[in-house]
Amino acid sequence: MTTTRQIGGAIVDWAFYRDGVRDSSMNSHRAATELAVAGQGFVWIGLHEPTEDEFASIAEDFGLHPLAVEDTVKAYQRPKLERYDQSVFVVLKTVAYVDHDQLTASSEIVTTGEVMVFLGEHFVITVRHGDHGGLATLRRSLEADPERLAQGPSAVLHAVADRIVDHYLEVAEAVQEDIDEIETSVFSPERTRDTARIYHLKREVLELKRAIHPLHLPLRTLAERPIPVVHPKVREYFRDVEDHLHRASDQVVAFDELLSSILQANLAQLSIAANEDMRRITAWAAIIAVPTMIFGLYGMNFTHMPELDWWFGYPLVLVATATLCALLYRRLKRAGWL
Amino acid sequence: MTTTRQIGGAIVDWAFYRDGVRDSSMNSHRAATELAVAGQGFVWIGLHEPTEDEFASIAEDFGLHPLAVEDTVKAYQRPKLERYDQSVFVVLKTVAYVDHDQLTASSEIVTTGEVMVFLGEHFVITVRHGDHGGLATLRRSLEADPERLAQGPSAVLHAVADRIVDHYLEVAEAVQEDIDEIETSVFSPERTRDTARIYHLKREVLELKRAIHPLHLPLRTLAERPIPVVHPKVREYFRDVEDHLHRASDQVVAFDELLSSILQANLAQLSIAANEDMRRITAWAAIIAVPTMIFGLYGMNFTHMPELDWWFGYPLVLVATATLCALLYRRLKRAGWL
Amino acid sequence: MTTTRQIGGAIVDWAFYRDGVRDSSMNSHRAATELAVAGQGFVWIGLHEPTEDEFASIAEDFGLHPLAVEDTVKAYQRPKLERYDQSVFVVLKTVAYVDHDQLTASSEIVTTGEVMVFLGEHFVITVRHGDHGGLATLRRSLEADPERLAQGPSAVLHAVADRIVDHYLEVAEAVQEDIDEIETSVFSPERTRDTARIYHLKREVLELKRAIHPLHLPLRTLAERPIPVVHPKVREYFRDVEDHLHRASDQVVAFDELLSSILQANLAQLSIAANEDMRRITAWAAIIAVPTMIFGLYGMNFTHMPELDWWFGYPLVLVATATLCALLYRRLKRAGWL
């Protein structure tokens, strides 16, 4: 660990693998690299958000391309694959679903990070940006499978890509649940304020799409084109990852379409709700207008209005008016206006 | 049947075919496989939702690729075709239309399942996921046509694909009827609540699209590229299946567009309905406002209001008011406001 | 004609052409076929909706591919071109515009049928489905042009395709008129109910698109790829047909876009109409509210209300109220509310 500290606090873990087994006898990754170059195995260094200075010595040790190094230090990259003579540089977007009690208009739903992978014949360097997508458990599970690790650095790249793409599917599943919730809310008889939430989810889905979609090209390249640093057996495993990516992006595209439809359906629901309000309001207005009219009738000042002198005239009018209102109420109730 | 039990309850049926005819003399599929490898015929094993353990021995017997095996055990795959040295792995989505009395906002309309097919020179393994799309009748009808079966395992793959794609067309037909029903409902003079149903159908159509669309690529590959395990005569039959798939996906794409238009037309209909309500309401308000005004007129306390002292003043006003209301009613009725 | 009956009532006409001239000496199409195979000319058989049995003998005589035969007997195919060793099978959608007095929400506007063409070196078989698109006049006009017919069966295919695509353009022209009519209706000051009609037309346009669009690929193949049974001189004529098809499908795509815009414009028009209704209604409500208020004023029971005792108080109030209402009416009229 002392060596690690000297290079920089950004190194999370490093190890030398011989025939797929971790060799703990090394005490510096430089020594390991020298051995690896001699054809003995490979070294895997994992970093988290290194600064330019922290990464400089590693970049020099492994002869990484300056542009790739620059991309590695700056975050917010786009998924891509760059092929150099002796190495490959891959950028992958990691995606995390942020748990939230309730889907509001402002809650963060999807956050993105990056994992950059430098792949050489004798080394693999993984650089992670963002707070999620740690690779420690991945390293452990790989170390438990020496046969796979024995295929060299590209097995690590495959494991990383596989893990990240599987995570896309999980996030898509979670977003699906949010969409289900919004659907229920939009079409529930209760009045809910969904517009902002729908829009917000749409925005997050677009972000997800932008993270996932550009990965197709790098994965196809890894699956179909012979690349020296990618083991042929690993290559056909990338086809599987690409297939999972297809599933994830199919889903995200469908989300996008669904949310557009929900936004429109929401408008229709609002229009229905407004109409119902208007009908309820005016139904009550009609009920109240009837006695007002009748009372006005007997407020007239004609000399000859026999009813006015009947002793039961007043209660009769009251009863008649109340009955009329009740009948009107029942009728409007039945017509669904109240 | 005893052998079958030993392997696992997931095996639905298995048989050995020599020159297209079922040979019932075998008592284990392993023996059958050995004979098949010797060039005598092929074995067809049908499974339903096998667990990892249940499928493991078969995978080993036939040397299936671990990734394909993993895909087979896990359901919810995407249609695809994977080519291996000696075999082909195909995933097909099955689709079933769920009968429902009435199209409501929550009723399931389309359910999907999967059929995975492993195709070797001497074997075909079909694995089914989901409750529909059983292949027993298909096996029987194939066995009734030995000439076709004699073309080998790829004839089975073709029969399965053909059956599944024909089913897409049937489901599309059924969805068409749902759309017709919704159209009638949206444009009927009666007030119906269609927004949720339209949206729901749209969602199901998107699911259908996602099941159908990715099959194009595998089918084109089967129809156009020479694959060792696919009999050349069977290959040109796949062109026909692809053509049917084109018809199904043309229809589904049209459904998608139609439902978007219906959603918008529905909004227009709601707007018309709301306007009609408003006009009816205010027409009644106008009718009631007239007597209220007249009664207010004769409620004034002027000393010199000759009409008030006429003995026929009161009935005159009543009759005049009633006539006025009747005229107004007739006019509004004619104008289409009532 | 006797021979024809024996084969089936589905045969509409048949003839043998030598150097582009109809040879009426044959008394059976089988004899004609034998002669044709000997390199003397070709036979053209035209059928209308044959049953499987009716078509079986012809299929056998000419060695047609079973899948193509199946497609021929079943209607509702998709435009396509299938190439076999010695023959070509082409499916074309025919389209007819159904005359209607008025464009209502339910009137059929576009009906589709099919013409299937089997093309061999010495034969051409045309099979028609649907009530429109009869080929009798086409045959007559071709027979009037022996030079063209002398180019062999592919000249017939070209004539059929040319005729069908020209018909697309005519149908598009007719649909254009329907769209013009709807436009006029939507933007007319009169209140019209256009939503259902717009949607209905959109649906028919989508059907038209589905019939027309898939023909591009077959026509491009006929125009660009050398096919043995297609005469090289005829090939470049297919380029012209393809060009006409481009025009038709450009138009249909534009219809689709236009109808979407009309649907939206219609919504805006409905919104304007609703607002106008609301303004007219409330304008009248305002006019009636004024006398009601004034009459209420003089209905108060204050002891000291000098106006009540003026002998001209009552007529004054009546005149003042009427004047006020008239002024209000004029003002609202000018503001465009009435």
Added chain:
Amino acid sequence: MTTTRQIGGAIVDWAFYRDGVRDSSMNSHRAATELAVAGQGFVWIGLHEPTEDEFASIAEDFGLHPLAVEDTVKAYQRPKLERYDQSVFVVLKTVAYVDHDQLTASSEIVTTGEVMVFLGEHFVITVRHGDHGGLATLRRSLEADPERLAQGPSAVLHAVADRIVDHYLEVAEAVQEDIDEIETSVFSPERTRDTARIYHLKREVLELKRAIHPLHLPLRTLAERPIPVVHPKVREYFRDVEDHLHRASDQVVAFDELLSSILQANLAQLSIAANEDMRRITAWAAIIAVPTMIFGLYGMNFTHMPELDWWFGYPLVLVATATLCALLYRRLKRAGWL
């Protein structure tokens, strides 16, 4: 000119060019053609809407392809390029912007015509359809630049295409102004009726798109593929024309998108306007309801209502009511309801 008359009134001008200079010594275009074929120069004949008969002799003289001749006589073609052995046939759509005082719902904005060009090694024939896009000034300016004309017939084709595409840009500029005007109108505080105008402009833009877009393919062919009758130096000039076409079609595509957004924004503006109307109306209703209620209060017939007997009761109520109404008015005014 006499010769011209003999061939038909459709010929607008013709000339023979030797080394880029007009040779006026010829007295018939046939003589000129013979000289041209001998390798001395080329002939350029310009026609306007020739009938079939008028064009027949020219078609024969130059051996034009019958299909191209048919296209030339019939107007309403789609932009295209047809390559024949010794010649090229190009159709271009001309576009003219129709000046209009005001953009109304019915005014024609864009009209289209065609220019067909037959290009051979020694001749160029331009046929114009429609009332705009005359080529006389173009011929004059070309004749003023003998160096360019010396490059042969393809220089004429380039000049025609360049002129037509530049005209697209001018028309696009003019349409841009119409869009600006509509934008101003839609978002102005005044109530304007824009829906029909927006839709109408959209329709014209779609027509423009249909005229412009299909020209990309012919121009790319002219710019990139070696065609015998196109001078290599002229070829790279077509790249420039294609670039201008890109600019025009970029703009037209943007118009299309903008107009869709304006249509939607217009709907929002209508909704805002309707809401404002409703608020103004009901604000006045509230102001009038207050005195009606108060007057009703003092119209009650209770024996013990002390206020009724106050001598200042009546004016007090009047003043109080007026004050209340004034306060209400001010408040609603401030809230933006009036």
Added chain:
Amino acid sequence: MTTTRQIGGAIVDWAFYRDGVRDSSMNSHRAATELAVAGQGFVWIGLHEPTEDEFASIAEDFGLHPLAVEDTVKAYQRPKLERYDQSVFVVLKTVAYVDHDQLTASSEIVTTGEVMVFLGEHFVITVRHGDHGGLATLRRSLEADPERLAQGPSAVLHAVADRIVDHYLEVAEAVQEDIDEIETSVFSPERTRDTARIYHLKREVLELKRAIHPLHLPLRTLAERPIPVVHPKVREYFRDVEDHLHRASDQVVAFDELLSSILQANLAQLSIAANEDMRRITAWAAIIAVPTMIFGLYGMNFTHMPELDWWFGYPLVLVATATLCALLYRRLKRAGWL
């Protein structure tokens, strides 16, 4: 500087670079060019909006293609790359974000300019149009890095493209903030007038898209195809620029989609707001209708209305009415109508 004046005021700066170092000993760019052609280094001339005359002598000196020269003098070009025998001509759109206090419907948000670059083996000429995107600081920073400049003229092209594309990202960031601001405004409970602003931003985003998108093709050409005047080491740096362009155009495409959704969400918000207004209005109308009815009741003129003679009748009614109104108010308040 005297030399510069002679050529024209459009020259902003010029210099001769030998091995990446500025050689100030030259006193005319012609002398420098001669030296450069002799293989000693290269000359970089920077101009700003030259007129045709001002640019003519430079165009002649370096043998620039007349079409490229014409494009250079005229502004408003589309991004493109033209390859000539000895040189390359590149047009890039510069984009500037215009600071504004508040996003109104009329404020300019994005302005565009152009930078044209002529690239030869021994020269690079940069021509700038528009008020932003000055290249003086770029020249200085390049001169501070002789190693890079030593790679020749293509290093300058790369630096210019890199700077311009990085600026796209900055502008996209600024537009993102405008979108955030609009989102907040649309979904805030306050009534805001956002339609015009949303539309305006959409229009500016479309302009941005049109400026950015066509650059993909030129950059891909520079990154992938070997071009003689582009140094191989510089070529791979263009891949990086292309990658940044991808990021910018991904963002702009997302803006476009987001703004469409906001426009629709805005419509929904307006509909909600209108409904709320209507409910508030009618709630008050209901509150006022109750006393009006009650007052009418006691305005009736029946002889036998015992309440009228109670001495506490009048205050009782007043209190009862006020209580009723208060209860109604509370209830409507709770229901969210007030």
